[in-house]
Amino acid sequence: MAKKYLSILILFLIPFVVQSQTNEDAPWISYPSANVTDYGVYHFRKAFDLKEIPTNLNIHVSADNRYNLFVNGHRVSYGPAKGDLETYKYDIVDIAPYLVQGENVIAALVYNGGKDRPLAFISVQTAFMLDVENTEYAFLRTDTNWKVFKNPAYSVISYDEMLFSDQWFYGFYACGGGDHLDGNQYPWGWEEIQFDESGWLNAERLHFEGSAPWNLVPRNIPFMADHIVYPARIRENTGFTEIVGAWNGSSKITIPANLTASILIDFDLLTMGYPELTVSGGENSSIKIKYAEALYEGVNLKAHRDSVSGKTMFGVWDIFETDGNGSRTFRPLWKRAFRYVKLEIETKEEPLDILSFLNEYSGYPYPEMATFVSNDQTLNEIFTNSQRTFQMCSAETYYDTPYYEQLNYGGDNRPIASISTYNSLDDRLLREMLRLYAQSENTETSLFKSAYPSTFDFDQGSWSMAWIQTLLDYYLIRGDDDFIIPFVENIEKILSFYDRHLDEKTGLIGVVNNQNFIDWSIGKGSLPRSNEQKEMIQSTMLTLYFAHTLDCTVRLFNEIGLEEKSKRWALLSEGIKSSVLKASWDEQKQLFTDYPGGDIFSQQTNILAILCDVVPENQQKELLNRILSYDGFDEMASSYFSFFLFKAMQKTDQEDLFLENLDFWYDFLARGLTTTGETGFATHDRSDSHAWSAHPAYYMLNSVCGIKPAEVGFKSVVISPHLGSLTSVKATMPHTEGLISVTYEISGNELNASIELPKNLNGTWEYNGEVIALKGGLNKIKQSI
Structure with missing residues (x-):
């Protein structure tokens, strides 16, 4: 087994070595004398003649932060896929289908979000790179013969202005600033062959001491799926003739001159992607494009998602100022998420024609997915909304939420991974997220960041443990030894961190001062709670979460043939469970306390006690029933942590309870959501689309339909349905x-x-x-x- 372990580890590393050598001379260019880390939008062009069109012409292309690539006016790709500097992605694109005999042009828009860029964009400086595989076309490589233009039409709408000017925002936002585009300064047609680039500068070739800071590797997930999503209707408008009613975004709307007006557009469903607004005329008009998941009753209080009358539109926005010419299209530099869009319009001396408004959906291209239909239409809607949320939260990485953060969190990924393996056979994004997350290791603590790729600078110990749990879940379904074995060292280093922090007296985790989020509180904040020094001391919940992770590790190591390694962690787990039973069991309430000798009780701690076998199997069913019936808990499991509650139902052979405990999801529907929300708690109603709450799309197949792997790798199946009252x-x-x-x-x-x-x-x-x-x-x- 040791030889296989070493061989797989070497094979795991070889691609990164080869890719680094292949691309160490990648021809990076930039704008001369640019402030390379500030916000900026740049256009690059390479005009050339071809006598013959090649059968294929593969190029390698990348940028820092992002690029949009055009060939003869056709957008052919955008990227790069998210990564970090050690695995910075480039895209391979065959541009031959877009070439013509004679004059051609390759053009790229490159933008750097500066300090207001999305937190998931890891950046060094503004840069662009295009290489070719066929040396016959080496003249296309980026060099000083490329032309470049810094676009003065763009300015950034900062986080502070966008989020806090209306005093509407609470929580956390990480998706980048808005775009302010002045059409009077925009080089319209810059991507076309006939554009006059004579006033543009020659690009500057970047030189580095040693190798470039971007260690280039090829994109290992597919390009995003693109399709057009049209609005459903106009819900309200002000300032001009009433136009409320069905509208698919393609019939012209004229806004008279010298008018302040607004149009509230409803897409019916939450969507994401690149909205495109096309207008004509209306010189010097200003259009503010606001995006929202829902309208608001008041600050921090969302209305029913279908309700608009008397409600307020809060949200992030872009601004487009028109130049008065025909058919001008605004498209944001980065994707937006929304159900509602409000156009706030000010016209000057000319009327403005809105020619069209649509959304180019952009998300991970999952192939045909799982289906579920029952005689209960509401249950069917829960499945549909859960699956839609999963898709909304799958792109170049998994997203916790497409509207607020677009970050790849280790803890969120456990339920997302289960949804993925049951709903699709495409595991490329799942494997990429597990790999990427491991690259965030803090070499001092061996823990991972809360989310990655991101510019976060703090460890998240609980999410590092969740990553281990997810590895087991993935392995049991796919049986992929070659993927798992290279992570063994990471697993043991994470476990060793918490082993070192066990208190000698109680046997529980003593003092830790890294982040250890396990669930949201029903009131305010997160669990388990820390003191004023941000330390967590003697937390039963965190200790049991560690024990659960140890048990997952023991199972995983035994399955992949590392029995000797598993023995150490099995022994540690048993010792911890004995300590928890001794220190935290409340005999009177027949529940575990959140702290030894304390009087705070949570569903989360007691759910984990079942999953960890802290109480004997013959007592676990009784404990689960107490968890579901006791009305004195200080903390209740959120829609996210219900993922673990449902696992406890499976463990105690009470899967019929699943259909009786979907109140959060019925409530999402009752409030008009078309996706699954962040917590299920009325006190925490920030995000409408959180994939960690979408696990009914997994459990309806796994528990209700009863489809489970009978052995590792799903080599055989056991079918054991739990239909409840369904017919x-x-x-x-x-x-x-x-x-x-x-x-x-x-x-x-x-x-x-x-x-x-x-x-x-x-x-x-x-x-x-x-x-x-x-x-x-x-x-x-x-x-x-």
């Missing part, structure tokens, strides 16, 4: 061997089940005490209930 369910789930399809119909006291498995997949049916062998193909079962 009809039909679902499909992608499997590496093909599609798993289940249909359940209940009539009277009889269940009729049709289970179709891929040809090479066998399994068992377990229901109501009966066990029946399943074979590849169609299996029909009739059974009394």
